[in-house]
Amino acid sequence: MSSILLIGPGAIGATLATWLAQDDRHDVTVAARTPFDSLEVQTPDGVIRAKPRVLTKISQASPVDWVLVATKAYDSDAAALWFPTACGPRTRVAVIQNGVEHVARFEKHIDAARIVPVMIDMPADRLSPGRTIQRGPAHMVVPAGKNGADFLQLFAHTNFDAKATDDFISAVWRKLCLNSAGAISAVLLKPAGIVHHAGVAEVMRTIIRECIAVGRAEGAKLEDEIADDLIERAKRGPRDAANSMLADRRAGRPMEFDARNGVIVRLGRKHGIAAPMNELMVSLLEAAQQD
Numbered sequence: 001m002s003s004i005l006l007i008g009p010g011a012i013g014a015t016l017a018t019w020l021a022q023d024d025r026h027d028v029t030v031a032a033r034t035p036f037d038s039l040e041v042q043t044p045d046g047v048i049r050a051k052p053r054v055l056t057k058i059s060q061a062s063p064v065d066w067v068l069v070a071t072k073a074y075d076s077d078a079a080a081l082w083f084p085t086a087c088g089p090r091t092r093v094a095v096i097q098n099g100v101e102h103v104a105r106f107e108k109h110i111d112a113a114r115i116v117p118v119m120i121d122m123p124a125d126r127l128s129p130g131r132t133i134q135r136g137p138a139h140m141v142v143p144a145g146k147n148g149a150d151f152l153q154l155f156a157h158t159n160f161d162a163k164a165t166d167d168f169i170s171a172v173w174r175k176l177c178l179n180s181a182g183a184i185s186a187v188l189l190k191p192a193g194i195v196h197h198a199g200v201a202e203v204m205r206t207i208i209r210e211c212i213a214v215g216r217a218e219g220a221k222l223e224d225e226i227a228d229d230l231i232e233r234a235k236r237g238p239r240d241a242a243n244s245m246l247a248d249r250r251a252g253r254p255m256e257f258d259a260r261n262g263v264i265v266r267l268g269r270k271h272g273i274a275a276p277m278n279e280l281m282v283s284l285l286e287a288a289q290q291d
């Protein structure tokens, strides 16, 4: 039996908590900012439900085996406020977020050796508190090693494609190539179909090429072809798909542009690599967020 506290029951967090609660071996609790009574997920294979304990006050938490953080990156420090009550000496913390700074965001709050960074690829939307829709299959990647293997065990009874890799850094930078280019949708307030505009496709290509250059300097193995491949893939995808930064901007919520574009600029500077197109995206989205 593993005790699990999932912090951040949004699109990803509520979907994961509901899946985990289907397994009798787990004792799942949810740490929420906005309360709800129960969880319900429309998965590609049908509806699943769960009724975990829902905590809204940090003082209600007690030490668990696993803390899973699934807040947006900009809410990481607020999520970590749960750690002093939820983490005992053996608790491990899985960070299930986009970007490449999973450990960097949390190592000031807990020993880095207990942090498991998780790359997740699972299209999900929040319909209302506790209600989500999982629009496609779930893929997760963790670093090889005991922590990663133990984390994957939590999902052993799901149909997730979850695996460990010796090259986690390449996995997260590859995902960042995709996520960074999504900034243009949030800037233009237009869904994925804008990739069919030749000039916009070129901007996206430049954003991705900057990401590849900085990722390589950080040690990721990224092929030149990624930029063209992602553009072609986006052209074949649904025109009305809205990435989460676009959804956040439409809803008036903060956006994750620092984790998706700002990081390319910041780490680029460290290596003497300019990333002007990513810098432009950050400036425009920062300005848009201020209105």
Ligand SMILES: NC(=O)c1ccc[n+]([C@@H]2O[C@H](COP(=O)([O-])OP(=O)(O)OC[C@H]3O[C@@H](n4cnc5c(N)ncnc54)[C@H](OP(=O)(O)O)[C@@H]3O)[C@@H](O)[C@H]2O)c1
Pocket: 007, 008, 009, 010, 011, 012, 013, 031, 032, 033, 034, 070, 071, 072, 073, 075, 078, 079, 096, 097, 098, 120, 121, 122, 123, 124, 125, 126, 129, 244, 256
């Ligand atoms: N959605 C996707 O399809 C997808 C796919 C792959 C990766 N990701 C990544 O996964 C991460 C999570 O994204 P998401 O789309 O699931 O975000 P989301 O729907 O915005 O959910 C975030 C949740 O965190 C909660 N929260 C924030 N601060 C909290 C705190 N201090 N304590 C407890 N709960 C807190 C929010 O509360 P409220 O309910 O009050 O807002 C919300 O329920 C992001 O890094 C995202 O980029 C998302």
